[in-house]
Amino acid sequence: MVVINESSWPGTERTEVTGAMRRCASVPSYVYPKEECAAANGSSGSSSEWILQGAPVYIRPRRAAVVLFGYFEGAECGMRELTGESPSAVGTAPAQELNLGSLERHTTPEKFYIEACDDGANDVLFIDRVSSEMTLAVKKDIPPSAVTRQICGIMGTIRLVAGMYLIVITKKKKIGDLFGYAVWKATEFDIISYKKTMQDNKTFLSMINHVLNTDGFYFCTNYDLTHTLQRLSNTSPEFQEMSLLERADQRFVWNGHLLREFSAQPELHKFVFPVVHGFIFMKSCYINGKMFDWILISRRSCFRAGVRYYVRGIDSEGHAANYVETEQIVQFGGGKASFVQTRGSIPFYWSQRPNLRYKPKPQINKTVNHMDGFQRHFDSQIISYGKQVILNLVNQKGSEKPLEQEFSKMVENMGNGMVKYVAFDFHKECSRMRWDRLQILVDKVAEMQDDFGYFLVDSDGKVLMQQEGTFRSNCMDCLDRTNVIQSLLARRSLQSQLQRLGVLHVGQRIEEQADFEKIYKNAWADNANACAKQYAGTGALKTDFTRTGKRTQWGLVMDGWNAMIRYYKNNFSDGFRQDSIDLFLGNYAVDEADSLAPLRVQKDWKFLTDTWTETLAYVLFWGTASFGTAAIIFYNGSEFVDAPNLVQKEKMD
Numbered sequence: 056m057v058v059i060n061e062s063s064w065p066g067t068e069r070t071e072v073t074g075a076m077r078r079c080a081s082v083p084s085y086v087y088p089k090e091e092c093a094a095a096n097g098s099s100g101s102s103s104e105w106i107l108q109g110a111p112v113y114i115r116p117r118r119a120a121v122v123l124f125g126y127f128e129g130a131e132c133g134m135r136e137l138t139g140e141s142p143s144a145v146g147t148a149p150a151q152e153l154n155l156g157s158l159e160r161h162t163t164p165e166k167f168y169i170e171a172c173d174d175g176a177n178d179v180l181f182i183d184r185v186s187s188e189m190t191l192a193v194k195k196d197i198p199p200s201a202v203t204r205q206i207c208g209i210m211g212t213i214r215l216v217a218g219m220y221l222i223v224i225t226k227k228k229k230i231g232d233l234f235g236y237a238v239w240k241a242t243e244f245d246i247i248s249y250k251k252t253m254q255d256n257k258t259f260l261s262m263i264n265h266v267l268n269t270d271g272f273y274f275c276t277n278y279d280l281t282h283t284l285q286r287l288s289n290t291s292p293e294f295q296e297m298s299l300l301e302r303a304d305q306r307f308v309w310n311g312h313l314l315r316e317f318s319a320q321p322e323l324h325k326f327v328f329p330v331v332h333g334f335i336f337m338k339s340c341y342i343n344g345k346m347f348d349w350i351l352i353s354r355r356s357c358f359r360a361g362v363r364y365y366v367r368g369i370d371s372e373g374h375a376a377n378y379v380e381t382e383q384i385v386q387f388g389g390g391k392a393s394f395v396q397t398r399g400s401i402p403f404y405w406s407q408r409p410n411l412r413y414k415p416k417p418q419i420n421k422t423v424n425h426m427d428g429f430q431r432h433f434d435s436q437i438i439s440y441g442k443q444v445i446l447n448l449v450n451q452k453g454s455e456k457p458l459e460q461e462f463s464k465m466v467e468n469m470g471n472g473m474v475k476y477v478a479f480d481f482h483k484e485c486s487r488m489r490w491d492r493l494q495i496l497v498d499k500v501a502e503m504q505d506d507f508g509y510f511l512v513d514s515d516g517k518v519l520m521q522q523e524g525t526f527r528s529n530c531m532d533c534l535d536r537t538n539v540i541q542s543l544l545a546r547r548s549l550q551s552q553l554q555r556l557g558v559l560h561v562g563q564r565i566e567e568q569a570d571f572e573k574i575y576k577n578a579w580a581d582n583a584n585a586c587a588k589q590y591a592g593t594g595a596l597k598t599d600f601t602r603t604g605k606r607t608q609w610g611l612v613m614d615g616w617n618a619m620i621r622y623y624k625n626n627f628s629d630g631f632r633q634d635s636i637d638l639f640l641g642n643y644a645v646d647e648a649d650s651l652a653p654l655r656v657q658k659d660w661k662f663l664t665d666t667w668t669e670t671l672a673y674v675l676f677w678g679t680a681s682f683g684t685a686a687i688i689f690y691n692g693s694e695f696v697d698a699p700n701l702v703q704k705e706k707m708d
Contacts, residue, residue, distance in 0.1 A: 155208060155276035155328060160223060161201035167221060167247075168197045169209065169326060180209075180326045184249040187212075187219050191322060208274060209327050210244065210267075211313020215259045215645050217252035222263070222313060224274075231337030233350060234386070236278035238335060240271075259645060262635035271355075271585050272309065274330045281307045281329055281354065283382050284393040285510040288518055298324035307331050307354040307380070312641030332357070333379060334585035336578045340571050345558050347387035349549075349571075351578050353586060354380045356399075357640050362629045363532055363591040363621070364409045365699055367400050367417075373431030375399030377533045377590050381582070383545045387556045389514025394548040395440065396526050396541050398533040401447070401462055402432040407531075409626045409696045416454050417531075419461060429465050433474055442524030443474045444503050446496070448481040448536045455531060473524075475503065481536045488606045497543050500526070509548050511555065535596040538583035542601055546575065576602045592624035592632065593617045630697035643701035 161168035169180035181192040210222040226243035244267045246260060273280060279287065281304040294302055300318060305311060308329040317323045333353040340349050358374035359366060366376040378399035385392045404420035436443050447462055449455040459478055466476040477500060484492045504526070511520040526544055530536035546565060553559040566572060580602045583595035594617055599610025624632075637643045 155326070158206045158208065160204045160206045161197050162204070162247075163198060163201045168192065168201060169206075170194065170197065171326070178325075180323060182221065182249075187249065187316075189316060189320065189323060206245075207239070207241070208276070208330075209317075210241075210330060211310045211327070212316055213263065213313055213639075214647075215263075216256045216647060217248055217250070218647075219249040220263075221247045221249070222267070223247070227274075230273065230335050231350075233275065233278060233280075233337065233384075234391075236275050238273060238275045238278075238280070238337065240273050240335070241330065259638060262631070262638050265632065265635040266639040269332075269589055271332050271334060271589055272330050273333070273335050274328055276328055279303065279329075280331050280335075280352070283380070283395050283510070284384060284391060284512070285395070285522055288510070288512065299328045300324045303329040306356045306358055306378075307333075309355075309357050309640070311357065312639070315641075331355075332589065334582045336581065338574055338578070340574060342553070342558050342568050342571055343560065343563075345387065347385060347553070347556070347558055349574070349578075350382075350384040350386075351582060352382045352384070353582055354382075355586070355589060356380075360636055360640060361590075362625075362632045362636070364407050364415065364625050365629060365633045367407050368405045369400070369402045369428045369432055371428055373402070373428050373433075373435055375402050375432060377586075379533070379586060381541060381545075383549060385549065385552050385556065387553075387558055390556050391510075391512050392552040392556060393510040393522070394545060394552070395510075395522060396528065396544065397436070397440065398528045398537045398541065399432075400533055401449075401458055401529055403429050403461065403465060405458065409629065411626055411696060413622060414454070417458055419457060425461075425465060426468065430469060433469065433471065436525075436527060437471075437473050440525040441473070441522070442507065444500060444507075444524065444526050445474065445476045446500070446526055446528040446540060447476065447478045448528065448530040448540060450482055451478065451480040452483075458531075479540075481530065481540075485606075490600055490606050493539065493543060496540065497547065500544075501547070504544060504547060509552060511552070532587075532591060534583065534587045534591060538579065538586065538595060539597055539601055542576075542579035545579070549575075576604065591621050592629065593620045626696045628697055630699045633699035634701045637699065637702045 155171060157172040159170045159172060161170065165184055167180075167182040167184065169182070170176075171178075177193050179192045179194055179197060181190050181196070183189075204225075206223045206225055207227040208224040210224060213220050213222065223245050224241045224243070225245045226241075227239040228242050230238045230240055232238070244264075246263060246267075277299075279299055279302060282302075286304070298321070300314060301321075301324065303311075308314075309332040310330045311318075314327055314329075317327045331354050333355040334351070335353075336351040338349050339346055341347075356374065356378035358372070359370050359376050359378070361376065369375050376399070379397065381396050381398070383394045403425040404423050405417055406420070407415050407417045409415055433443060445462075445466065447459060449459050451459050463476055463478060466474060477496075479496045479499075484495065503524075507524040507526075508520050508522055510518075510522045512518050526541075528537045528540055550559070550565050553565070554561070554563075559565070565575070580595070580598040583598050583601060587593060587595035596614040596617055597606075597610070599605075599607045599613070634643075638645070
């Protein structure tokens with residue numbers, strides 16, 4: 056166990072971080088380990104260097120928020136105090152050797168050549184299609200006979216049944232400019248085999264294509280989209296000189312597994328970049344004749360990623376299902392403000408397997424120690440964001456009641472003064488279209504929100520305010536109810552930010568600015584739809600309230616339609632979706648020797664009822680046969696749904 060003792064943390068003198076906080080675990084790794092016992096240069100303020108198995112870890116206190124660079128291995132460690140000058144830039148882009156705005160892929164039967172369309176660049180990425188070796192070449196090495204295609208970027212490589220494949224971005228759409236850096240959405244991809252093959256690879260290729268065709272992959276070739284403004288402000292000059300791949304927050308790098316070969320060769324980092332999954336909206340807006348940039352970024356975690364009913368709760372490392380970090384940014388006159396919230400599944404071990412019923416009953420695991428993973432999850436939250444206020448929006452009756460009770464009990468048993476718990480029965484409070492009652496919750500947590508504050512930096516790069524905590528919201532899916540509450544809290548923060556930056560006059564309200572209010576509501580509704588499609592397979596529910604500020608009859612009709620589509624997908628196509636995500640993220644590795652074995656699932660005698668029904672229809676009364684078939688199917692509902700085959704989720708709950 057590693058103990059961090061920082062007196063600058065309000066409300067606590069000692070925080071224990073379990074040995075489970077290691078790379079790819081609860082705490083994100085922001086900086087790769089350097090050489091053994093290497094000194095850190097340029098760290099700001101009073102910092103500590105922890106040597107863990109020869110790898111330095113930097114911990115910098117920032118009032119309640121603590122930024123961690125490096126990773127824990129749970130080893131014995133030594134500590135050395137460091138001092139230095141504070142970096143003045145906020146969100147500084149890394150030194151970029153190549154212009155990756157445009158690339159060309161030159162192909163021969165033996166090799167791929169990836170060339171940056173940059174007049175000053177001579178290096179070319181060389182990929183041997185036979186040995187899979189990747190090295191640097193120069194432009195003169197490209198043979199004239201090579202077939203040339205324009206590409207927008209490299210997603211990475213993956214090994215399937217037929218061997219290695221190169222995945223590239225072939226089309227992109229500009230979303231906007233973030234502090235002068237172009238942000239793109241990847242819209243089309245190409246998957247290219249290293250070698251020609253006759254092997255049956257269609258199933259795995261269709262899985263990769265399914266993930267790539269899920270809307271919401273974003274990238275920037277010269278700015279770090281994986282970090283919040285506040286995290287970027289608390290970095291050393293060394294960190295800012297690192298490549299985008301090295302410095303990225305691994306929680307939000309969705310092509311991390313695909314780039315594993317590139318990560319092992321630092322000289323190749325300049326040819327690739329991290330790709331995030333979620334939602335990004337950017338708009339130049341006007342209030343009182345003043346133009347400001349308003350940005351909304353939702354970053355989905357690639358840890359414990361999956362689909363609605365097959366991935367719930369947390370894993371043993373404390374990673375929560377459907378975990379999303381949402382950051383709202385305002386820029387005006389050189390000043391920048393940021394407000395961050397998180398959402399994630401109820402963080403203990405529970406499941407809700409589809410079984411053909413409209414709403415399967417949640418099951419809490421009774422055989423494991425929930426507190427271990429629960430503690431790891433909130434250790435990570437506190438280190439990454441500071442104080443935590445949990446907003447639990449599930450029903451406090453019916454099948455959701457045990458989850459609310461268990462969550463409340465575990466927070467109480469954890470006894471951490473940095474974590475507060477607020478339960479709000481969304482459906483009960485807002486029943487019969489009483490959506491104005493959401494203000495009850497907003498008012499209840501207003502003082503806590505004021506205590507958190509938000510991140511603020513002036514035009515000179517001087518940090519004026521730090522966000523000292525976050526709201527961690529959840530409902531059952533962390534989609535519909537969660538997004539409504541997050542939009543209300545973000546609006547309250549934005550009100551203060553715009554007044555502080557001088558956009559809003561004293562006494563003015565955002566709600567009174569009709570043009571911006573429409574932009575704001577539609578962006579948050581689009582954010583809800585994006586997150587919902589990525590997790591549940593359909594657009595979000597309750598977006599009529601987010602878009603208009605009131606519940607409508609048409610909104611209820613659309614919610615019913617989306618609910619029916621969710622029912623079908625959750626029961627009859629989500630197994631394939633889950634397998635696709637597991638394959639894409641590296642949770643399952645294809646074994647070329649026994650490539651399709653996991654997909655060949657034997658069905659037992661119950662599946663013969665379909666054939667029996669068809670035959671007996673000619674000799675027995677049709678209604679009796681249909682009723683008998685339906686009874687058998689529903690009795691064994693969990694075996695008739697489309698379940699994932701590559702990674703057995705029961706072992707992960």
